[in-house]
Ligand SMILES: Nc1ncnc2c1ncn2[C@@H]1O[C@H](COP(=O)(O)OP(=O)(O)O)[C@@H](O)[C@H]1O
């Protein structure tokens with residue numbers, strides 16, 4: 001374990017140097033932190049460990065305080081969401097002094113990846129596309145609806161995500177396709193590729209808020225992300241909003257606000 | 273029936289943890305007195321099983337203690353008292369002892385953990401030593417620490433109150449009993465992880 005490049009290049013938190021049935025795997029390395037896949041209590045219970053290493057350029061006391069506040073804020077939001085029935089990973093353990101948060105591993109792939117695979121696998125010629133169109137769109141529409149309803153439930157709980165993109169949602173592999181403890185891709189039939197629960201992750205920028213403006217910005221950020229990463233699915237974003245409305249009573253006011261936010265966004269891009 | 277030695281992912285390599293479960297214990301008052309008198313022979317975590325829902329919950333509490341011990345953050349005198357407190361979703365230590373520790377007269381089913389840290393040169397009792405000691409002093413019927421055995425001890429009214437599960441929307445949506453129990457356990461573990469912070 002200690003010899004693998006991922007473990008020497010970036011030293012892991014001490015906890016990951018302790019014995020486990022499988023070596024931790026570095027899954028993602030972002031500006032703020034790293035995400036490892038490891039195991040919780042038992043060899044067959046995978047978990048995600050989100051680690052915020054200390055920043056050498058920050059004053060140590062300030063650094064410790066910021067790290068602690070961020071770890072705890074994310075854990076609290078996850079706890080609140082989980083209790084309210086919003087689809088998010090459970091929290092397993094926190095060590096705010098060491099700068100990490102351990103949570104349930106969501107087996108699946110980011111929604112972003114699944115949508116792109118699905119769109120990419122569509123027939124190339126226009127004629128074939130038109131032919132496949134009607135049958136084709138049903139799974140994608142259903143996925144949009146699940147996304148909208150997950151966001152509706154999140155907002156209903158009084159939490160705004162702050163960084164809502166299709167990378168921060170995991171399409172959970174349906175239970176019958178799960179193979180515990182492995183990241184390998186199971187071959188899945190095309191018809192089922194978009195099945196599964198949508199689980200929201202990455203609450204590092206989340207806040208407790210019931211403001212229509214904040215909620216509208218969440219939707220706007222996702223809409224923009226959609227337009228840039230999945231232009232072929234952009235017109236389906238309406239489905240997200242429709243199902244958001246069905247899940248969340250205060251949606252109409254938020255959607256009105258969304259109009260304003262879009263307008264401001266357009267003005268800004270015209271000026272810039 | 274003997275003592276079980278627990279193996280846990282990511283436990284510090286110096287830790288050896290033994291576990292036992294006794295039902296129908298009639299001398300909880302005696303055990304409580306040993307704890308209050310700080311009798312060094314009784315360095316155990318004694319857990320009232322009526323406030324526990326599963327084996328996973330116990331392992332989770334143990335893991336959380338290893339985690340805080342690593343960064344020197346024990347809130348109580350030692351790792352054994354810390355196990356009892358780490359079962360609590362809140363910060364109130366006296367309340368945690370009252371709820372998850374033993375209460376003379378009331379506590380009948382007791383889950384026991386013995387944590388040994390293998391430090392160089394220190395004399396460490398063997399599993400046999402620990403078992404002999406427990407058999408001699410805990411007047412009850414030893415059973416394996418399994419979910420089935422724990423199930424029979426759980427007082428759900430108490431658990432729901434302690435972990436604020438009443439009215440949790442996440443549980444209301446689940447129809448099957450096994451699924452609801454699993455989600456309750458998950459909410460419990462999540463609130464233990466937060467420790468009221
Ligand atoms: N609970 C989880 N289960 C499975 N994968 C996860 C989990 N949390 C995060 N990931 C993966 O790790 C990546 C980075 O985690 P994230 O919380 O988004 O951190 P960051 O703030 O660095 O973006 C995610 O995009 C996702 O692929």
Ligand SMILES: [Mg+2]
Nearest residue numbers: 167168201202
């Ligand atoms: Mg992210």
